[in-house]
Each structure stands twice: as structure tokens, then as C-alpha cells.
Amino acid sequence: MRLAAAAARLVTAGSLATVGGLAIAEGLAVASLAVGATxxxxxVTAPGHTPKIKTHWNYxxxxxxxxxPVAAKLTEQIVDPIGGVHAVQVxxxxxxxxxxxxxxxxxxxxxxxxxxxxxPLTFRVTVKVGQVTKVVNYHVTAH
Numbered sequence: 613m614r615l616a617a618a619a620a621r622l623v624t625a626g627s628l629a630t631v632g633g634l635a636i637a638e639g640l641a642v643a644s645l646a647v648g649a650t651x652x653x654x655x656v657t658a659p660g661h662t663p664k665i666k667t668h669w670n671y672x673x674x675x676x677x678x679x680x681p682v683a684a685k686l687t688e689q690i691v692d693p694i695g696g697v698h699a700v701q702v703x704x705x706x707x708x709x710x711x712x713x714x715x716x717x718x719x720x721x722x723x724x725x726x727x728x729x730x731x732p733l734t735f736r737v738t739v740k741v742g743q744v745t746k747v748v749n750y751h752v753t754a755h
Contacts, residue, residue, distance in 0.1 A: 650677055650678050651677070651744060651746075652675055652676065652677040652682055652684070652739070652741040652744055652746060653674075653675070653676045653677065654673070654674070654675055654737070654739050654746040654747075654748055655672075655673070655674045655748075656671060656672070656673055656674075656735070656737050656748045656750050657671065657672040657674070658670070658671040658672075658735075658750065658752075661750070661751055661752050661753065662752065662753055662754070662755050663722070663724050663752055663754050663755075664724070664754070664755060665724045665725065665726050665728065665729055665754050665755070666723060666724070666725075666726065667723065668721040668722075668723060669721055669722045669723070669724060670719070670720075670721045671719070671720065671721065671722070671735075672717060672718070672719050673686060673688075673714070673717070673718045673719075673737055673739070674716065674717045674718075675714065675716060675717075675739050675741065675746075676716065677741065681715055681716025681717065682715065682716070682741055683713065683714070683715045683741070684713075684714055684715070684739045684740060684741045685711045685712065685713060685714075685739065685740040686709060686711070686712045686713075686714045686718055686737070686738070686739055687709060687710050687711055687712070687737075687738040687739075687740075688700035688709040688735070688736070688737050688738075689735075689736045689738075690733055690734070690735060690736070691733065691734040691736055691749075692731070692733055693731065693732055693733070697736075700722060700735075702720060703720055703721060711740075722735075724752075724754040728754040729754050729755060730753065730754070730755065731753065731754070732751065732752075732753045733751070733752050733753065733754070734749050734750065734751055734752070735749075735750040735751075735752055736748070736749050736750075737750065
């Protein structure tokens with residue numbers, strides 16, 4: 613009610629005023645603000661930063677916006693200490709997780725090879741929601 617009263621005081625025939633984010637023109641109110649779009653929230657959950665080699669290391673990737681699951685494109689990579697980037701594959705398959713469509717939550721596992729023992733690696737998760745890109749770097753050292 614306060615906004616309407618303030619708008620009524622500011623508007624005269626043929627005038628334009630802005631009150632509380634609304635453009636008031638000749639008695640008509642037009643919303644000039646973008647609807648409260650929130651940035652997507654990306655979380656990576658895993659049992660720890662020191663996975664055991666040759667066993668399943670289960671992890672979960674969650675993408676939510678405004679508390680609700682959203683459609684996204686998921687890319688997962690392993691970055692080694694010298695800068696090499698390696699695609700993560702889906703479970704036991706040879707399919708790379710690159711621009712994979714998901715909605716909300718994605719669960720999978722990685723089996724760390726014996727060659728990775730003691731080497732500090734980065735599990736990089738990239739999610740694209742529309743034009744927004746979010747990245748989480750999860751540091752691991754297999755043992």
C-alpha cells in the first residue's frame with residue numbers, strides 16, 4: 613500500500629517516475645527489475661580427500677538454484693600436478709563425462725589407479741546452467 617500511495621503522489625499526467633524499482637507512467641506500473649534470479653549452487657560431496665587406490669571412491673555432484681534441482685551440463689576432469697587434464701569416465705564404461713546433461717544430483721564413482729598413489733591431483737567439476745559456469749576444484753591424494 614505504501615508503494616501505491618507514493619506512486620500516486622509522484623505521478624502526474626504524462627510523467628514518468630521510479631518508485632521502489634517500478635517505472636510509473638501515466639498511472640501504469642511496469643516492472644523494470646529482472647525477476648530475482650539466483651546463481652546456481654554447485655556442491656561436490658565425497659568421503660574425503662585421500663581416496664584408497666583400486667576401490668570405489670563414491671562422490672555426488674549437486675546443482676540447485678533457489679533450493680530446487682536445475683538442468684545443467686556436467687564436465688569432470690582430473691588435473692595432474694604438471695597441468696595435464698584428463699577426462700573422468702562414467703563408472704565402469706569408457707564414456708567421458710563431458711557436457712553430460714544432468715538435473716539436480718549426479719552420483720558416480722572413481723577407481724583411482726595404483727600409479728596415482730601419493731600424487732596430489734585435482735578433481736575438477738564444471739557445471740553450466742544456461743550462460744552461468746561454476747567450477748569446483750576438489751584436491752585429492754590417493755593412498
